[in-house]
Amino acid sequence: MASVSKKSLATRIVYYVAAFCVFLFLISLSVFYFFSKQSIEEKTIENARELTQNTVLKTEQVLISSGKILNNYRWLIEKNIQHPDSMQNYTRRVLEMNPEIIGCAIAFKPDFFAEKGYYFSPFTYRSNDSLVSTQLGNKEYDYFLMDWYQIPATLKKPYWSEPYYDTGGGNALMTTYSMPFYTNPKGKKEFAGILTIDLSLEWFTDIVSSVKILETGYASVISRNGTFVTHPDTDIIMNQTIFSYAAEMNCPELRKIGRNMQAGKTGFEDVIINNQELIVSYKPLKASNWTLAVVFSRDEMYAPLRQISLVLVIIVIIGMTLMIIVVKKVVENQIAPLKSFAHSTREIAEGNFNTVLPVIKTKDEMKELHDAFEHMQTDLKTYIKNLKETTSAKEKIESELRIAREIQMGMIPKIFPPFPDTPEIDLYAMLEPAKEVGGDLYDFFMIDDTHLCYAIGDVSGKGVPASLFMAVTRTLLRSVAPNQRSTKAIVNKLNNALAVGNDSSMFVTFFMGIINLKTGEMNYTNAGHNPPIIINGDNKTEYFEITQDIPIGLFEDFDFTENTRILSKNDRLFLYTDGITEAENWDEVLYSDERLLECITGINSLEPSEIVIKVARDVVIHVNDCQQSDDLTMMSIIYKGLKK
């Protein structure tokens, strides 16, 4: 099947159609052959039986009528037996009246007439259309020992002799019908001699040879002792008996048939001679105890059927070949547009939407395919056009967003360490927006020589609106902070500035602090932001326990709380947005405050940058390539105290 599937559709269709047709034909031929064979066999056998019967009737008629002739003359001879010289006239008369008889003898027993001597047998035979009368019997032709005389004389009953070549009389292959005749001296019936007529077997051969059945079928006559009297092979006539022939052909079945014939049976039997299966139909010629057999070949019986079958097979082979060619052509014609469609599809796939489709004039499936293709072509054109526009627009937006990101990123300080000249403090921060632009922010700057201001925030929402709000918040922080030392005042100002005209109700969670570098005092305000973590020099890590106010930008004039804490030397602050603690992995498990605290714990020897990177890596491990859903922002500050 694999090889079939590689072939063309047309070939495949032809293959299946042809296979099915061959199958149908073989079934039909088998059925035809079987029934025809049966019918032929029945008819031929019936013909053979009739032929046998008819030939037997025809031949037997001659034998019976010949017998009757002899019977008719016998009484005449017996009546005139005292006139030996008249006997020759009777023999002539028999031949004159009966053209089928070629010889007639009245063979008297030895010394029947004292004056005629030992042998006395008036005999007339045909020679060149004339009748020759003579006397049979002399020392060399001792007729008393001839079968035609001796057997009926011994058995005292009529006798058909075995066929013989008569060298003394007719000098031809003949048979003699003999019948005893008697004298009746003094009322006592005494055997006087044998009355005979000779029949040429030519008439027999003529009748029997005229029998034809099938191609080489023939009829044959077999004598009482099994001798072939007639046969198409003249070498067999008189030379073979059915029994010697059976032995020569090594065919015991034929011997059995021969014995059935001798038993006067009628039969119809199969026999194999020379590897040829023959059928023998036989019937006795009761007058002479001979048998007529009609023989024909079983092979020949089926020859016409085989010829017809052969012709059928040839016709079918030619027909199949033509059918295969025609079907292949038709199918190829029908599906030819498919190739054009395939070509068009490749053209379309390569972007040539205006490629010409094949012309379909029919109104069938091919037309439907054409229409569908046309529709697809039109739709594709529109779609691709729209796609181009959309892509162009998207690319523009993406380009703008890229610029916006650069601007946003440019707004937050990114130079670390930021205050190389200020040893009391070190700081590191990182912002990774979830989209092109983000809503998180961090910032830090020195208000004066001793005060560091830092902040971290998270605008509600994401994307461009959040980024704009973030930019505003950061700008406001930078403008408000320089004149202030109170985080509360700064956040209040920020809140008021952002809340005014905040129609979209955006807000920022915000944490900011101001550290006095000299004293370590840190003021801070938490506007709804995640509490930062503090790691003191003793390596104690904890969240700020602080007042958590509302995010800024929501309510104008809200009064935020300010807290104070004294930082010890090497205290580390870690600030972050909820993007860290709420980072999700594939199982939607959050990074969590606990894991963050755990990650941070025991890092009092680390620099701020190291802390940030460590947390960032831990988050990456947690999310495990799951898409980042929120901005990630961290800031770590270490207070190193006054320089001694």
Add this chain to the structure above:
Amino acid sequence: MKHKTFLLVTIILAGYFANAQQSSLTFTPHWLPQAQFAGYYVARDKGFYNDEGLRVNIKHPSASVNATQMLENKMADVVSLFLVTALKSRANNLKLVNIAQQSQHSALMFVTHKKSGIEQLKQLNGKRIAIWKSGFDEVPKALMQTNNYNVEWVPILSSINLFMAGGVDAMTVMWYNEYDQIINAGKNPDELNTFRFSDYGYNIPEDGLYCLESTYLQRKNNLRKFVKATINGWEYARKHPEEALDVVLKEMKKAHVPTNYTHQKWMLQCILELNLPGNKNVEKGELSETDFHKTLNLLKNGSYINTNITFDKFYKPVLK
């Protein structure tokens, strides 16, 4: 001088004609052509006679004139005869001599239809037995006479038809010939009873080659050549039975004698077996003196012959 020249010419001419006469020889087998005589046909067709400088004419007897008559009438120079037939003829003053003995055993037998109930030889007493008119009747008659069986002998020619038609109770047959003809006429062996003469003390040698004593004396050299070539013919037939059969069948067809391959094949096998000495103390082609006396006594006892015949006068082996 004239007289001497005439004498010389006469001697030369006489010698020439004598030689011309000796180079031609007529042989008559004692029956019509068949495989019984395969050796002769083979010797002729294979040129064995020619090789010996002989021109052999094989002339068959007719159905009514037998071989003995042909020898007596000088229609044949050499004939094949049964030993008994030859001895009988010799006793009847036909001066013939045996120049070689071809067959060493008797092939004669009586056949009866099993359904006749004749199972033993003595049951043939008072029965009709067919026997050939043309000869070969001495041993059957001797056998029955010795046993004091009164038999009606029915003379026949050559066919088995009288027996087949039930016209006789038994038939004298040759194992190699008529017996197989009966089988080939449809009788199965188990439907027949057979009485082999050899089983009743009559294993009398059969076919032998005979010529007149005068011929023997005049043409000894040619007879020797004839016997030598004939023996070669038989040896060739033994070695090439199929070829020998072809020769026989051709001969038979020529003579319009009904025959067939099957029967002649059977006959050749039988004859070749009969030609072998078997347990007899003779060489191939020799006449056993014991057999000679046995046969002679048989004939004397049967009153066939009254005169004495000596082995030396009767048997003139030309090959020795």
